[in-house]
Amino acid sequence: MSIGSKDRHGPDQARIAATEGLGMRTTELPLVVVLGEQEPPLLDRIKDRARLRRVGEPHLADALRAADALLVWDFLTDALPAAWPEEGGPRWVHTASAGVDKLLFPALLRSDAVITNSRGVFEEPIAEYVAGLVLAMAKDLPGTLDRQRSRTWQHRATERVAGTRAVVVGGGPIGRAVARVLGALGLRVTLVSRRARPHDAEFGRVHGFGELPGLLPEADWLVSAAPLTDETADLFDATLFARMKRGARFVNVGRGPLVVEDDLVAALHEGRLAGAALDVLRQEPLPADSPLWSVPGLLISPHMSADTHGWLEDLAELFLANFACWAAGRPLRNVVDKTLGYVPVGEAPGGTPHTEEGSS
Missing domain, CATH: 3.40.50.720 (NAD(P)-binding Rossmann-like Domain)
Known part of the structure; x- marks a missing residue:
C-alpha cells in the first residue's frame, strides 16, 4: 500500500499511485514546501533529491496545492487551516515541534496526509x-x-x-x-x-x-x-x-x-x-x-524551555532522517495518531509502556 493509499511511505510509491488517479507527479522530484520566514539549516543536503520551496504565510495556500510534503518549520503558525487545499495537498506533514495541536484541524485530519513530529529533541x-x-x-x-x-x-x-x-x-x-x-x-x-x-x-x-x-x-x-x-x-x-x-x-x-x-x-x-x-x-x-x-x-518565560544552543540543527537532522525514510519508502518515525493527537509510544524491549507525547 502506498502513501497515496494512507500508508507511511515515500515519493516512489506515491508516483506509482499517480497512475491510479491520485494526482502525484511521476517525473519530477518531490516538492517539499517549508513553512517559515527563516531558512532551516542543513536542508541543502537533500537539494538533489527534492525540490525545496520555502514560503511565508501569505503564499502558503498556493504552495500547498502542489506540495508532496510539508515541513512546518514555523510551528507556532495559525495559517494552516485556512491555507489547506480542499483537494489534494501534501501526503506527509512534519512539524518542528513535539506538540501537534495546531495541525489537528478538520481538513488535515480528514486527509490522507501522515503527520510526524519532532519527538526526541526536546x-x-x-x-x-x-x-x-x-x-x-x-x-x-x-x-x-x-x-x-x-x-x-x-x-x-x-x-x-x-x-x-x-x-x-x-x-x-x-x-x-x-x-x-x-x-x-x-x-x-x-x-x-x-x-x-x-x-x-x-x-x-x-x-x-x-x-x-x-x-x-x-x-x-x-x-x-x-x-x-x-x-x-x-x-x-x-x-x-x-x-x-x-x-x-x-x-x-x-x-x-x-x-x-x-x-x-x-x-x-x-x-x-x-x-x-x-x-x-x-x-x-x-x-x-x-x-x-x-x-x-x-x-x-517566552516559550523557551526546549530551546538550547544547536536545537535548530537537531530539528533539521531529525527531519532529514525522516525524509530519508520517506524517500526510500520506509516507515516514518514519530507518526502522530490523528485520533489521539499525539505519538503513541509502543512497548519497547526495556518495558517502556504506551504513553502519550508531550508538547513543545
Whole structure:
C-alpha cells in the first residue's frame, strides 16, 4: 500500500499511485514546501533529491496545492487551516515541534496526509528547565535578584527540594524526562498520564487523569507537561488549584490553553499558591500590556524551555532522517495518531509502556 493509499511511505510509491488517479507527479522530484520566514539549516543536503520551496504565510495556500510534503518549520503558525487545499495537498506533514495541536484541524485530519513530529529533541532540555524553575522558586532566586538590583543585603533561609512531592501531568517522553530529573534531585515524583498503568517499569505506578484531583492535596509541586487535546484543554482551573495544598507551586511547560490563566492568577493573589511559572501562554507573544507580567510570584518565560544552543540543527537532522525514510519508502518515525493527537509510544524491549507525547 502506498502513501497515496494512507500508508507511511515515500515519493516512489506515491508516483506509482499517480497512475491510479491520485494526482502525484511521476517525473519530477518531490516538492517539499517549508513553512517559515527563516531558512532551516542543513536542508541543502537533500537539494538533489527534492525540490525545496520555502514560503511565508501569505503564499502558503498556493504552495500547498502542489506540495508532496510539508515541513512546518514555523510551528507556532495559525495559517494552516485556512491555507489547506480542499483537494489534494501534501501526503506527509512534519512539524518542528513535539506538540501537534495546531495541525489537528478538520481538513488535515480528514486527509490522507501522515503527520510526524519532532519527538526526541526536546525532552532533556525541558526537564532541565523545569528543574531550574523548581530550584529557582525554592531558593528564591527572583527575590535575590530583586534585592541585588536595590543593593539590599538581606539574609534569608530557603527551602529544600529533596523530600518534597511533585505531581507531573503528562506521561509522554517529556513528562517522563521531567519526572526522572526531579527524582534525581530527591523529589518524590508521581506521574499522571492519559490512562493509568499499575506496573510501569520505570516509575512503578502511573496514575490516570481521573486520579489527579486526589493527588493534589499532598503535592508541593504541580508540573504540566501534557499535550493539548480536547481532554486536557482548560484542565488546570480553579477547581484543581483549590485542591492544592496552600503554599504549593505550579509549572506549565505543556501548552498555554491547558491553564485557565485567570484562575491561576486568582490562586496566586489569594495565597493558595506560593508561586508559578509559565513557559507557555494562551497568547504568544505575550503583549507588553498584559497584566500577567506583574502578577506577584509568577515567572514568565517566552516559550523557551526546549530551546538550547544547536536545537535548530537537531530539528533539521531529525527531519532529514525522516525524509530519508520517506524517500526510500520506509516507515516514518514519530507518526502522530490523528485520533489521539499525539505519538503513541509502543512497548519497547526495556518495558517502556504506551504513553502519550508531550508538547513543545
